[in-house]
Amino acid sequence: MLETKLAASVLEGNRLALARLLTQIENGSAQGREALNELFPHTGRAHLIGVTGAPGTGKSSLVNQLARHFRQKNKAHPEQSDSPEEAPRVAILAVDPSSPFTGGAILGDRVRMRDLSGDSGVFIRSMASRGSLGGLAAATSAMVQVLDAAGYEIILIETVGAGQAEVDIARLAHTTLVVEAPGLGDDIQAIKAGILEIADILVINKADRPGAELTERALKSMLQLAHPTQHEFHHHGLFESRETRAPDNPEEQNPGTAPIWIPPIHRTVATEGRGIEELVEAILRHAQHLRETGEWRRREAARMQAELDQLLRETLVRRWRSQITEEQYHQVLKELVERRVTPWQAVTALTEGER
Amino acid sequence: MSEERSERKIRVLVAKPGLDGHDRGAKVVARALRDAGMEVIYTGLRQTPEMIAESALQEDVDAVGLSILSGAHMALVPRILELLRENGLDQVKVFVGGIIPDEDIPALLEMGVTGVYGPGTATEAIIDDIRQAVLGAPVN
Numbered sequence: 001m002l003e004t005k006l007a008a009s010v011l012e013g014n015r016l017a018l019a020r021l022l023t024q025i026e027n028g029s030a031q032g033r034e035a036l037n038e039l040f041p042h043t044g045r046a047h048l049i050g051v052t053g054a055p056g057t058g059k060s061s062l063v064n065q066l067a068r069h070f071r072q073k074n075k076a077h078p079e080q081s082d083s084p085e086e087a088p089r090v091a092i093l094a095v096d097p098s099s100p101f102t103g104g105a106i107l108g109d110r111v112r113m114r115d116l117s118g119d120s121g122v123f124i125r126s127m128a129s130r131g132s133l134g135g136l137a138a139a140t141s142a143m144v145q146v147l148d149a150a151g152y153e154i155i156l157i158e159t160v161g162a163g164q165a166e167v168d169i170a171r172l173a174h175t176t177l178v179v180e181a182p183g184l185g186d187d188i189q190a191i192k193a194g195i196l197e198i199a200d201i202l203v204i205n206k207a208d209r210p211g212a213e214l215t216e217r218a219l220k221s222m223l224q225l226a227h228p229t230q231h232e233f234h235h236h237g238l239f240e241s242r243e244t245r246a247p248d249n250p251e252e253q254n255p256g257t258a259p260i261w262i263p264p265i266h267r268t269v270a271t272e273g274r275g276i277e278e279l280v281e282a283i284l285r286h287a288q289h290l291r292e293t294g295e296w297r298r299r300e301a302a303r304m305q306a307e308l309d310q311l312l313r314e315t316l317v318r319r320w321r322s323q324i325t326e327e328q329y330h331q332v333l334k335e336l337v338e339r340r341v342t343p344w345q346a347v348t349a350l351t352e353g354e355r
Numbered sequence: 356m357s358e359e360r361s362e363r364k365i366r367v368l369v370a371k372p373g374l375d376g377h378d379r380g381a382k383v384v385a386r387a388l389r390d391a392g393m394e395v396i397y398t399g400l401r402q403t404p405e406m407i408a409e410s411a412l413q414e415d416v417d418a419v420g421l422s423i424l425s426g427a428h429m430a431l432v433p434r435i436l437e438l439l440r441e442n443g444l445d446q447v448k449v450f451v452g453g454i455i456p457d458e459d460i461p462a463l464l465e466m467g468v469t470g471v472y473g474p475g476t477a478t479e480a481i482i483d484d485i486r487q488a489v490l491g492a493p494v495n
Contacts, residue, residue, distance in 0.1 A: 016443045019415040027363055103364070104389035110410060111399040117406045124413055128364070128394045 006031070007038035010150050015123065018150050022125055025146060026139045036142060039149035044300070046091075046148040047287050050173030052135070052161035057181040058205040060112035061270035063092055063158050067122060068115050068273075069280045070154050089121040091152035093143060095136055095159040098128040105129075109158060123152060134168035135159045138314075141172055141307050170198040171306050174299060175286045177279075179203045180219070182211030199263045200286050203279065207267035219265055261289050324350060365393045365489050368416045370402040372435065375425035380474070384420060384452065387478035393485070404431060408438035411447055417489040418469075420481075423453040428463070436467050448488040450481065 006024070009017030024032030049066070051059050067090045094109035105128035116122045125147075129137045136159055147155050159169050161178065170176045178199035183206075195202070204215050264282055268275035290296040329350065336346045369385045371378055378400055385395045396414045398406070411419055419439070423431060432451060439447055451463060452472040460471045470484045 016412060019413055023415045098394075099389060102390050103392040105394045106385055106389050106397055107394060108397045108399070110396060114406070117403075117409055124410075126394075126396050126414060130364070 007035040025142045042149035043145045046155045048173040049156050050169035050176040051158045052169045053179030057179040058270050059158050059179050060109040063156050064113040065270050065276045069276050088153040090154045091147040092124045092156045095127045098130050136168045175200045177201045179205050181206040182209045182215045202263050202265045204267045208269045366416045367418045368396045368411050369420045370398045370407050371400050371422045372402050372431045373425050373427045381422035391482045404434040404438050408442050412442045418448040420450045
């Protein structure tokens, strides 16, 4: 398959071409980049939904159910055509961590998604983080763009939440779901305050387990304390708060017209399909809220900026590296290790000086 | 100087087709492949040939590892190979492990299977064979 035809094939709906292009993108090839340049004008339509949470919270099962529901959506409206072609096409990008020691990975999220097999309107792709620290892989954003251009209107991005991962996913997605589950050892103190800055919707999955009530109360009391404010992401991860009125009652929701969005808490039992319909409705309400308040465009701009800066960093480092020989680099490194130069002197030597 | 940042990983689909429910062997192999630096898309039990071909396509894998303990390999493997071909995945290397009688091995290799491994095969052998088949040269 000629690389120059790859983009055209993807736009025509060729799934093999799509899969091959995703690999090119993931491996950072020049052909991949060229194809993405051609596809980029076709991006911007998809609703990106991030799903993050600690291991064992049932994210994959939840994603499976969400995708199923989106694919069946139109069947709830008999006045419209209920042919499966009417339902939005759904892509799932499931990111799992690579072993820092071996570089390999077990990508097992598909195990939970059997229900989606055979549906030609669904595309599931597993990714390893490949050394990226934030929970997402470096190529995730580009791969999302390809899926967007290929016509997938709902893109679910699943990632393990650990440390900074929630921030990464929230920067990428329009709607971020943070998934908790009762009885995992996460007591009230352990629920990270950062969740409330990141989550657009909080999900308590496995809600049939004991402790669900406690988990929900803990989340509610943190929501009340936090008085969430509208925020903007900057490319270096700092938040800028805006003054907004905090409601007296955090349960109060008027998402279509309210200036701020308070994350609702939804209980689900994903393996039984319970609570999914309400959760999907909340996701759609959130998208509506983003569009009506202009927040959709603001988040897109912030995401583009984050990507631009990331790519600039990578490109500039690569260019610099190509001007330095391995010997020069290792010579300076040796001096640093032997403490004959300081780290900053080493950097100066490599970027400015002649040694 | 080229601006390409290539990081080629070998991606392997590990699946158990058919109805047999013993996945310990498959998991042992999956972990060994991960420890050898490969990315393993582990799809687990009760995979139909259609599901395996669909996963292989979406994940653009280099190789497919089938774990079959049920004795149904002579029915399952040809069907899987056929579906892979139909989906344009001719270059994907197929490996079969599990309970495979010696007399069936030549037929499987003739069909296009790259390697057949009985119980007790050292995982290093499987890893080397995958690397050889996918990269074209043994990695020391």
